[in-house]
Amino acid sequence: MASPEIAVSIDQVVKRYGGFTALHGVSIDIREREFFTLLGPSGCGKTTLLRAIAGFEDVNEGRLLLKGVDITNLPPHKRPVNTVFQQYALFPHMTVFENVMFGLLRKNWIQSEAQRRVQDVLEMVQLSDFASRKPAQLSGGQQQRVALARALAPRPQVLLLDEPLSALDLKLRQAVRSELKALQRETGIAFIFVTHDQEEALTMSDRVCVMSNGRVQQIGSPKDVYEAPVNRFVADFVGETNLLEVTVNKIKDGLASVALPGGNAFECPAAAVVDPGVGHLSVRPERIKVTADGQGDLDAVVTGHTYLGTDIQLLVRLADDEVMSVRLQNSQTTEIPEQGAAVGLVLEAGAARLLAD
Amino acid sequence: MAAGAPMGAGTTSDIYKGDAARLMMPTWLIIGIFLLAPVIMMGVYSFLTKEFRGGVVWEFSFAAYDQFFFDRGLFGDDPPTLEWTYIGIFWRSIWQAGLATIMCLLIGFPTAWFIATRDPKSRSIWLFLITIPYWVNLLIRTVSMKFLIRDTGPLNEFLLAAGVIDTPLGLINTDFAVQLGLFYSYLPFMVLPIYAAVERYDFALSEAASDLYAGTWTILRLVIFPVVKPGIIAGCILVFVPSLGAFLAPDLLGGAKTFMIGSLIEEQFKGSAGNWPFGAAAAMILLTLVLVILLIYARAQNKVEDR
Ligand SMILES: Nc1ncnc2c1ncn2[C@@H]1O[C@H](COP(=O)(O)OP(=O)(O)O)[C@@H](O)[C@H]1O
Ligand SMILES: [Mg+2]
Numbered sequence: 182m183a184s185p186e187i188a189v190s191i192d193q194v195v196k197r198y199g200g201f202t203a204l205h206g207v208s209i210d211i212r213e214r215e216f217f218t219l220l221g222p223s224g225c226g227k228t229t230l231l232r233a234i235a236g237f238e239d240v241n242e243g244r245l246l247l248k249g250v251d252i253t254n255l256p257p258h259k260r261p262v263n264t265v266f267q268q269y270a271l272f273p274h275m276t277v278f279e280n281v282m283f284g285l286l287r288k289n290w291i292q293s294e295a296q297r298r299v300q301d302v303l304e305m306v307q308l309s310d311f312a313s314r315k316p317a318q319l320s321g322g323q324q325q326r327v328a329l330a331r332a333l334a335p336r337p338q339v340l341l342l343d344e345p346l347s348a349l350d351l352k353l354r355q356a357v358r359s360e361l362k363a364l365q366r367e368t369g370i371a372f373i374f375v376t377h378d379q380e381e382a383l384t385m386s387d388r389v390c391v392m393s394n395g396r397v398q399q400i401g402s403p404k405d406v407y408e409a410p411v412n413r414f415v416a417d418f419v420g421e422t423n424l425l426e427v428t429v430n431k432i433k434d435g436l437a438s439v440a441l442p443g444g445n446a447f448e449c450p451a452a453a454v455v456d457p458g459v460g461h462l463s464v465r466p467e468r469i470k471v472t473a474d475g476q477g478d479l480d481a482v483v484t485g486h487t488y489l490g491t492d493i494q495l496l497v498r499l500a501d502d503e504v505m506s507v508r509l510q511n512s513q514t515t516e517i518p519e520q521g522a523a524v525g526l527v528l529e530a531g532a533a534r535l536l537a538d
Numbered sequence: 539m540a541a542g543a544p545m546g547a548g549t550t551s552d553i554y555k556g557d558a559a560r561l562m563m564p565t566w567l568i569i570g571i572f573l574l575a576p577v578i579m580m581g582v583y584s585f586l587t588k589e590f591r592g593g594v595v596w597e598f599s600f601a602a603y604d605q606f607f608f609d610r611g612l613f614g615d616d617p618p619t620l621e622w623t624y625i626g627i628f629w630r631s632i633w634q635a636g637l638a639t640i641m642c643l644l645i646g647f648p649t650a651w652f653i654a655t656r657d658p659k660s661r662s663i664w665l666f667l668i669t670i671p672y673w674v675n676l677l678i679r680t681v682s683m684k685f686l687i688r689d690t691g692p693l694n695e696f697l698l699a700a701g702v703i704d705t706p707l708g709l710i711n712t713d714f715a716v717q718l719g720l721f722y723s724y725l726p727f728m729v730l731p732i733y734a735a736v737e738r739y740d741f742a743l744s745e746a747a748s749d750l751y752a753g754t755w756t757i758l759r760l761v762i763f764p765v766v767k768p769g770i771i772a773g774c775i776l777v778f779v780p781s782l783g784a785f786l787a788p789d790l791l792g793g794a795k796t797f798m799i800g801s802l803i804e805e806q807f808k809g810s811a812g813n814w815p816f817g818a819a820a821a822m823i824l825l826t827l828v829l830v831i832l833l834i835y836a837r838a839q840n841k842v843e844d845r
Contacts, residue, residue, distance in 0.1 A: 237745055257748040264749045270742035274764040283760075284750035335750065 187249075188213045188339050188371040189234060194243035196229055196395075203229045205395045206243065211339070211373060212388075216365050218374045220382040221392035222418065227375040228267075230392075231341050234373065236260045247338060258287070263332035265342040269324050271316040277303070277327050278312040284335035302330045305364065322353045329361075333368060340365075342374045346381065358385055379419045383407060391415045411452045412537045416463035423469075423505045425462040429535065432457060437535040442501050445478050447528065451535040461536050466494070466508040468532030471518060477525025481505065483518050493517055497524065577825070584818035591810040602819035624802070624820065628827070631799040634713065634788075635781035638720035639728075642777045643770065645721075646728030650769075653729075654736035665733070668726055680719055680786045687715060687791075711793035719787030727776035735769025771835070779828055799824055 189211040196204040203226045211217045219227045232238045234245060236257035245253045252260050263284065272280050278299055285295040303309045306326040316324055325345060332340055345361075346354045362385050365372045376382055382389045383403040391398045391406055391414070399411045410416035413424060427439040427447075437451040439462065449462065474480060481497035484504070488511075495507040495518070507526065509515050518524050587597040604610075607625070608618040653664040671679060687693050689706035697703045709715050743765065747757045763770070785800030792798070799820065806817025 235749055237749075257745070258751045258753055262749075264746070266742055266746060268740075268742060270740065270746035272743060272746070272761060272765075283747070283752075287751035287756065331746075331750070 186213050187211065188215075188247070189373065190244075190246035190249075191230070191234070192244040192246065194230070194233060194245065195241045196226075196233060196238060197241050203395050204233070204240075207392075207395070207397055208243075209390055209397060209400065211371055213371055214369050215387040216362065216372045216374065216385055218376060218382040218386040218389045219392060220376055220379060220389050220419070221398075223377055225392045226395040227377075227392060228343055229395075231264070231343050231373065231375050234339075235262060235264050235341055261337055262339045262341055263335060263337035265325075265328045265332045265340065265345045267343045267345065267347060269316075269328040269348075271324060271327055271331070273316055276313050276315055277308060277319070277330075280316070280327055281331045281334050284331065288335055298334055299330075302334045305333070305367070306330045321349055322357065325349060325357065329364070333364075337370065339371045339373060340368075342372060344375055344377070346376075347378075354381075361385065383419070389419075391419060393418070409450075409452070409534065410463060410536065413461055413463070416534070416536055421466055421506065421508075423464045423466060424536075425464060425503065425505070425533075427460055427462045427535070429457045429460040432535075439535060441478055442499050442503060443480055447478055447533070449528075449533045449535055450531070452537050462533050463536050464505070464528055464533045466506045467492075468529045469505075469507045470527040470529060471495070471507065471509065471516075472525040472527050474523040474525050477527045479505075479526040479528075481524055481526055483520050483522045483524060485520060486517065497526065580818045580821055584815055584822050586815050588813045588815045592807070592812045592814060594814050599815070602813070602815035603823075605816055606819055606823065627797055627802055628799055628823070630796070631782055632827075634716060634720065634796075634798060635778050635784075638717055638724065638781045639774050639778040641717065641721045642725050642728040643774060646725055646773060647732055647770070649725075650729045650732035651736055654733050654739075661737075665730075668729055672726060676723060677786055680723070680790050683719055683722060684710065684790050687718070710791065711796070713792070713796050715791035716788050716796050716798070719791040720781045720784060723784070723787060724777040724781055727780070728773035731772035731776065732766065732769045735766035739766055775832070782828065783824060 187210045189209075191207055191209040191211075194204055194207045195202065207226075207230060219230060221227055229238060233240050236252070236255060236259075240253065243253075244251055247260065247262065272283065275283070281299045281302055282295055285298060290298065299312075300309065303312055306329055308323060308326055308330065311319060311323060311327075316327065319327065325348070328345070342361075346357055349357060358381065361372075361374075374382075374385065383406075386403055388400060389403055389406050390400045393414050399406055399415045401409070406415055406419050410419060410422075416422045417424065425442060427441055429437055429439050430446075431438040432451050435451055437449055437460070439447050439449065439460065441447050441462075447462075451460075470477075479499060481499050483495060484498050485496040487494040487496070489508075491511055492508045493511050493515075495509060497505050497507060499505065505526070509517065583594055584602050585598055585600070586594040587599045587601065589595050604618075605621070607621055609621040610616050610618050649668075653661055653668070656664060685691050687707075688710045689708060693709075694703075694706040698706070709718075739762065743761050744757050747761045752760065783800045783803075784798065785804045788796055788798040789801050789804075803817050803820050803824070806812045806814060806820070
């Protein structure tokens with residue numbers, strides 16, 4: 182039995198399409214009332230996993246538990262979870278009101294209660310004035326909110342969302358993020374949210390699961406996956422990072438002594454299992470300070486600038502021709518070194534992390 | 539889906555209106571010459587006086603319509619009573635055409651569904667197979683059907699030889715044979731428009747419905763049917779209308795007992811026994827009937843849309 186505060190338990194789930202394995206024994210426990218995000222590049226199996234939870238895909242191995250109840254073999258219409266589809270999949274022949282009502286009527290709600298519920302949910306997503314419109318008469322953002330209302334109306338135990346913001350333009354997407362987060366708190370149910378956008382994942386989630394090639398890479402809070410990535414894939418995918426090849430001399434109590442390119446010794450935390458030898462150091466661009474040549478942990482030459490508005494990105498080349506990116510805040514006090522200048526780079530304490538491959 | 543399509547899109551810019559009118563010219567010309575003109579001619583003929591040995595006398599008369607609806611006795615001087623013969627033929631035709639439409643729908647919908655849900659490559663093969671029989675003239679196909687199902691035809695001979703039956707089925711010259719003929723003649727007209735609609739159907743809608751607790755039949759009834767309805771309606775019209783006026787199947791497969799409108803009209807223009815104004819009048823009445831049915835449907839449709 183799963184413990185009671187687990188909403189969905191994904192237990193060793195394997196999904197194959199012919200000879201291709203889309204999910205390699207995925208295990209995740211999603212807690213009650215949390216905003217849980219599946220993050221990974223396109224094709225890593227996020228949608229497949231979400232569809233397996235909804236019941237649209239049968240799994241080849243493993244089990245799915247919903248609040249401790251095995252739902253592995255239930256058809257979609259018997260699973261008390263609802264989905265917000267990527268392209269919304271609103272019923273084009275029904276009004277907004279009828280769309281939202283659909284699930285309630287299938288669950289045999291009393292007409293009057295169902296109508297009240299629909300009105301409440303439409304109010305929640307601020308669409309009360311559009312109840313009698315057809316989906317085709319709504320903007321993309323409004324359609325997205327109808328899809329949300331329709332999925333929330335029958336009070337599912339878990340809400341599944343497959344890249345629901347990807348069809349919206351940037352400005353709207355950012356506004357909807359906070360709305361969605363607020364809605365999750367208000368309804369108090371677990372949201373399982375799929376995205377390939379790491380910024381979306383970091384800003385909205387209570388916990389993030391980073392996936393790659395049908396495998397779970399890391400599960401943790403946004404801070405965990407950003408600041409303490411367990412491997413190169415996570416470090417590289419979540420946010421921007423520099424991966425430096427270093428010689429690992431010693432590892433003790435999670436602290437590694439490494440030799441940086443150029444020979445300077447450096448101490449930093451190590452992700453779980455790294456053996457001495459050659460390893461990779463992940464250094465976030467915004468955690469590097471620029472100082473005079475010879476004064477830093479690394480020596481480099483500035484090869485270019487990119488203006489990013491709030492930041493300025495500096496491209497530098499190390500002695501061994503490796504290129505690193507450094508982010509400096511765009512303020513009047515920041516000195517921006519000229520192109521071709523020789524500089525020293527200081528890695529802030531805790532800025533770097535030794536990673537498993 | 540029409541996600542994000544701005545409202546009011548699809549209004550043609552004024553610049554193109556002049557061009558559009560010119561581009562439509564050939565269409566209007568063809569419709570005018572080959573559609574409107576014959577209908578007007580038929581309308582005029584239906585109000586003329588019949589000539590013996592076929593043809594018309596240019597003399598205005600209601601006689602054709604009068605003959606269709608009223609019985610005035612053997613010598614035409616009794617008080618008029620309603621004439622049921624032709625109304626009966628019409629009624630039977632409507633009934634037969636309606637039944638054929640329903641049969642085509644029952645078989646055509648699953649067929650169209652099957653084809654539309656194959657992978658794109660095999661879809662075109664299936665569609666090709668469906669249309670192959672239509673490379674042969676309808677008359678020849680109907681005659682073949684007659685040979686196939688008659689009492690001394692291959693079907694009965696095979697069943698007799700196999701010991702399934704001891705006497706021939708007696709299919710020929712029955713309503714059933716006419717049904718079979720109509721069904722066979724017009725099935726593709728049902729399959730193709732439904733296929734086109736199902737092919738455009740977004741199966742995410744079915745998933746959304748099942749996610750919202752709908753079982754298979756509920757999905758079919760509340761989501762799939764309403765969404766592909768335009769295809770179903772088009773198919774029904776394309777089968778019903780020609781079935782109503784069909785004369786090959788009833789003539790060749792039905793014999794005298796199962797007379798339909800098409801045969802009635804055809805007879806009026808054949809040889810010296812014909813009656814052109816009467817045939818024209820029957821055709822006009824048929825045309826009016828079809829138009830009324832379509833209008834009633836369009837009205838009902840608008841009401842649903844306006845809700
Ligand atoms: N029906 C299918 N048949 C074969 N392969 C599939 C099918 N659906 C998904 N896949 C494959 O499974 C992998 C994971 O797909 P998906 O879960 O959609 O990825 P994501 O949502 O993370 O982009 C992809 O490589 C995709 O090509
Ligand atoms: Mg996906």
